[in-house]
Structure formats: C-alpha cells, structure tokens
Amino acid sequence: MQNGILPFNYNHMSYKSLDTSPRILLGPGPSDMHPRVYKALSTHMIGHLDPEFVDIMDEVKQMVQATFQTQNKLSFVVSAPGSAGMETCLVNLIEPGDEVVICQHGVFGGRMADIADRAGATVHKVVQEWGKPVDPAAVKKVLENCNPKLVAIVHAETSTGVRQPLEEIGQMVRDKGSLFVVDAVTSYCGIDLRVDDWGIDAIYTGTQKCLSAPPGLSPVSFSDRAVEVLDARKTKVQSWFLDLSLVKNYWAGAKRAYHHTAPISQIFALREAYRLVLEEGLEARFQRHQETHEHLRDGLQDLGFTYLVDEAYRLPMLNAVYLPDGVEELPLRKQLLHEYNIEVGGGLGDFAGKLWRIGLMGHSCDKNHVNMLLSALKEIM
Numbered sequence: 255m256q257n258g259i260l261p262f263n264y265n266h267m268s269y270k271s272l273d274t275s276p277r278i279l280l281g282p283g284p285s286d287m288h289p290r291v292y293k294a295l296s297t298h299m300i301g302h303l304d305p306e307f308v309d310i311m312d313e314v315k316q317m318v319q320a321t322f323q324t325q326n327k328l329s330f331v332v333s334a335p336g337s338a339g340m341e342t343c344l345v346n347l348i349e350p351g352d353e354v355v356i357c358q359h360g361v362f363g364g365r366m367a368d369i370a371d372r373a374g375a376t377v378h379k380v381v382q383e384w385g386k387p388v389d390p391a392a393v394k395k396v397l398e399n400c401n402p403k404l405v406a407i408v409h410a411e412t413s414t415g416v417r418q419p420l421e422e423i424g425q426m427v428r429d430k431g432s433l434f435v436v437d438a439v440t441s442y443c444g445i446d447l448r449v450d451d452w453g454i455d456a457i458y459t460g461t462q463k464c465l466s467a468p469p470g471l472s473p474v475s476f477s478d479r480a481v482e483v484l485d486a487r488k489t490k491v492q493s494w495f496l497d498l499s500l501v502k503n504y505w506a507g508a509k510r511a512y513h514h515t516a517p518i519s520q521i522f523a524l525r526e527a528y529r530l531v532l533e534e535g536l537e538a539r540f541q542r543h544q545e546t547h548e549h550l551r552d553g554l555q556d557l558g559f560t561y562l563v564d565e566a567y568r569l570p571m572l573n574a575v576y577l578p579d580g581v582e583e584l585p586l587r588k589q590l591l592h593e594y595n596i597e598v599g600g601g602l603g604d605f606a607g608k609l610w611r612i613g614l615m616g617h618s619c620d621k622n623h624v625n626m627l628l629s630a631l632k633e634i635m
C-alpha cells in the first residue's frame with residue numbers, strides 16, 4: 255500500500271524479523287556473549303531512578319572497582335562506548351593551555367592525541383614504531399623537556415597486538431608530579447591490570463572485549479589525585495555530557511540527581527557479565543586467555559602464519575599475524591565469515607590489508623573456537 259507521508263513506497267513486509275548469522279567472534283571486538291548475559295538483557299524494564307536500579311548501579315560500581323583492582327571512589331560506567339571513556343578522562347583533566355604527553359604506538363594513541371589537541375592542550379608525542387611497545391627511555395627524554403599535567407598511554411594496542419608494560423613509565427610520571435592516564439579497552443579482564451598498585455590516575459575501558467558484555471558502555475575510574483585536579487579546574491569542561499562534576503552526582507551522589515537516562519538494559523547485561531568474571535576469578539581468567547592464546551599460536555605457526563610482535567610483548571587476546579606467503583588476506587577472511595561463520599579482523603591503520611587481528615576475548619576465548627578456526631583454515635588452505 256502507498257503511504258502518503260513516507261517519501262518512498264513503504265511496504266512493512268520488506269522489514270524481516272531480525273535473524274543474524276550464528277557467528278563466532280574472533281575479531282578485535284565485540285566478542286561473543288554468554289547466554290546469561292543475553293538473558294539479563296531481556297530483564298523487565300524499571301526506571302533509572304527506581305531504588306532497585308540505584309542498588310544495581312551501586313553493585314556495578316563495586317564490580318568496576320574489583321575488576322580495575324582499585325579502591326577509587328570515583329569508579330563508574332560512562333553511558334557510551336570506549337571512545338567516550340577516552341574522551342571523559344582527557345577532557346575532564348585537560349584545560350586549554352595545559353601541556354600533555356601522549357604515547358603513540360598505534361591507532362588509539364593517535365586518537366588520544368587528537369582529543370587532547372581539540373581540548374586545547376599542547377601535545378608532546380612519544381611516537382613508537384607500530385608493533386613495538388613504547389620505550390620508557392623515550393618517555394623519560396620527553397619528560398625532561400616539558401611539564402605535563404598528564405601522560406597518557408594505551409595498555410593493549412588493538413591495532414598492533416602489543417602489550418605495553420606500565421609500571422616503569424607510571425613511576426616516572428608520578429616522580430614528575432603528572433597524572434597517569436591509561437587506555438585499558440582491550441586489556442581489561444584479559445591480562446593483569448592493577449590501577450592502585452601501578453599508580454594509574456585515570457583509566458577507561460570498553461565492555462565489548464574481554465568482559466563480553468554488549469558494546470556501548472565504558473567503565474572508568476579516577477584516583478583521588480585526579481579528582482583533586484578535576485575539582486580545581488578554572489574552566490568548564492568542554493563537553494556537557496561527559497563533564498564529571500555533573501555525572502558523578504548521578505552515579506555517586508548521596509541523593510541521585512537526574513543527569514541522563516541510563517542505558518538500563520545494557521547495565522543489566524553488564525552486571526551479569528561482571529558476575530561471570532568474578533565467579534571465574536581474575537587470575538583464572540588471565541590464565542585462560544594466556545593458555546588459549548598459546549594453543550592458537552602453535553596452530554597458526556604450523557600453518558605458516560607469523561606474529562608481528564615479539565613474544566615478550568604479545569597480547570593473548572589480540573593476535574596480530576601475517577599470513578603465509580602468497581595467501582591473500584581479504585578473500586580468505588571473507589570465506590571464513592561466509593562459509594564458516596567465523597569472524598577474524600583485518601589490519602587497522604598502517605596495517606590495513608597487511609595482516610590479521612585474531613581476537614580471543616572473554617567468552618570467545620575458548621579452545622574449541624580456536625580448533626574450529628584452525629580446522630577451517632586447514633580445509634581452505
């Protein structure tokens with residue numbers, strides 16, 4: 255039937271009910287979700303200021319603290335994806351004219367530098383060749399020649415598969431009297447990450463990687479030192495939505511004040527994903543990621559794949575690998591997706607078209623999934 259309001263021939267039958275393919279997600283995120291997380295997503299809706307939901311937010315805050323291994327009081331969840339967590343940490347701590355140091359060894363360090371620049375900071379970059387961790391000596395050199403309010407770095411560079419050691423750089427940053435800001439989007443709940451022990455002042459992550467919750471939320475945490483800097487601001491935070499002086503009364507105020515309407519169903523699912531992490535235990539979860547990674551590594555090496563990153567700095571949850579000589583990456587990746595329902599990631603930024611990024615994250619990080627991928631590759635190749 256013709257619809258006079260819509261600008262095209264609208265036929266409601268053309269929108270079929272949703273029926274996504276049963277993919278196995280072995281890319282750089284999102285990862286597969288546990289059935290309990292799907293079930294939690296469909297929990298009966300309640301209001302976001304309902305006392306029951308306020309209790310749930312309190313529980314989720316405790317779970318954020320437990321998984322970041324921190325006592326930070328300002329620990330909560332930004333109602334937007336990891337990039338918004340990144341922006342939250344940077345725009346709240348930076349005021350126009352501040353000096354900052356951004357370490358860049360892949361795509362996401364570059365994004366941090368862009369945000370800091372837009373917030374009016376003078377950005378000093380420590381640039382490292384992609385595929386290697388940032389060298390503490392290079393950070394030291396830059397710190398000798400500036401007086402930064404903060405130093406920011408990515409713990410797990412998803413574009414390269416590099417695990418960045420944080421302790422030595424964190425100590426230098428503290429000695430300099432600057433704040434230490436860390437991107438833990440990919441490392442969170444997959445490798446060890448100690449916010450308090452490593453002196454991290456502001457940290458953000460995402461929910462769609464090793465936590466295996468729906469995408470679109472960003473747990474963050476600020477140390478008391480960072481909160482003091484926030485409280486001493488002379489200028490307004492450039493973003494209304496991400497301004498922590500407003501948001502914190504929603505997540506942490508004695509009397510909850512309306513700020514925005516929380517993504518209630520996603521928080522239900524997040525809470526269930528956290529319950530799964532805490533039931534498994536952080537140590538056991540890290541161990542599972544490492545063992546599954548080693549199983550994948552052995553199988554891939556037998557097939558002629560080679561790793562971009564030296565063994566000492568490899569992330570278990572993000573395997574950046576070159577394909578065997580003569581094998582084209584895109585047709586093979588498409589065949590895996592369409593014929594075997596297995597998603598792996600292509601290269602990002604400088605590595606687009608050059609390598610694969612195979613993710614082993616959270617609920618996706620399973621030896622059976624690895625076996626499926628390896629047998630599919632054997633069959634095709």
Ligand SMILES: Cc1ncc(COP(=O)(O)O)c(C=O)c1O
Pocket residue numbers: 282283335336337338340362408410411412413437439440460469470
């Ligand atoms: C290291 C890192 N930082 C930030 C982000 C941005 O997260 P989101 O895509 O959830 O905005 C990602 C996403 O993959 C990431 O891997």
